[in-house]
């Protein structure tokens with residue numbers, strides 16, 4: 546039986562497919578290549594180019610393959626874009642989930658691992674954030690992911706794990722796959738564009754937050770550790786574990802300035818900075834309590850050092866300065 550990975554050509558999806566196939570799992574990918582990359586598709590997986598909103602493609606996949614479970618990454622994920630164009634997010638993310646769930650029900654597929662986000666919490670009431678805390682998204686992206694989580698919960702006989710990621714970072718250590726968003730909005734790849742000579746400086750979005758150095762604190766978690774959590778979640782469901790929601794983070798917060806300093810150490814170059822305005826909707830701190838995933842899923846992140854995480858990102862970006870286009 547195979548695992549259907551929706552969005553297996555994207556950043557986290559491609560790393561998950563790598564880890565799944567390395568463990569001998571049979572993988573089928575569906576990806577519309579809107580934000581995913583053809584070159585990120587693992588040759589060990591069977592690939593269908595298509596959209597999860599298209600029930601005919603899903604029907605074809607579920608008919609041609611014996612699918613045991615779904616791991617669902619296929620979604621739009623840029624906060625600023627979601628504010629400008631919320632209906633794109635409700636269509637692709639929420640409606641996409643509806644069609645996927647309908648097909649799963651029709652074909653009797655009863656397990657799903659869902660790629661959710663810390664953006665479901667919104668502005669946290671306390672740090673670290675626990676799964677029991679209030680969910681109050683502050684943008685349509687986070688709202689769409691929360692709606693997707695809620696939809697899954699109501700489907701009879703469907704068992705699920707939703708994984709709320711904090712800040713995904715890094716790349717596989719070989720440097721063969723990595724982060725390539727167009728446009729790029731994430732801190733670490735943008736910082737690394739400075740030593741790559743692709744940008745003159747990095748703008749720090751606000752230095753007047755109520756944090757030790759005035760810049761925002763985030764919880765960075767390595768993409769391979771995230772990928773491994775999906776496999777543990779899948780095995781949890783296979784073993785009859787209960788449906789549940791888990792945070793995935795390191796439990797440690799790093800400020801924007803600390804990340805820049807770590808990137809200078811890793812790259813051996815000075816990174817020019819400028820102080821800019823706060824970015825709308827950025828909470829001062831987002832740090833996960835992820836003891837639940839460690840306890841129940843037995844998740845043990847391997848990448849606990851921020852410099853090591855940045856080192857893996859640097860290896861990818863140095864070898865692929867134009868992402869998958871090279």
Ligand code: UDP
Pocket residue numbers: 712730731732733735747748749750751761762763801824827
């Ligand atoms: N950030 C920044 N400059 C940039 C991009 C991001 O100062 O050019 C900050 C951003 O305000 C946030 C942190 O870096 O505090 C992480 O942002 P990112 O977009 O990577 O992830 P988010 O936490 O928004 O999911």
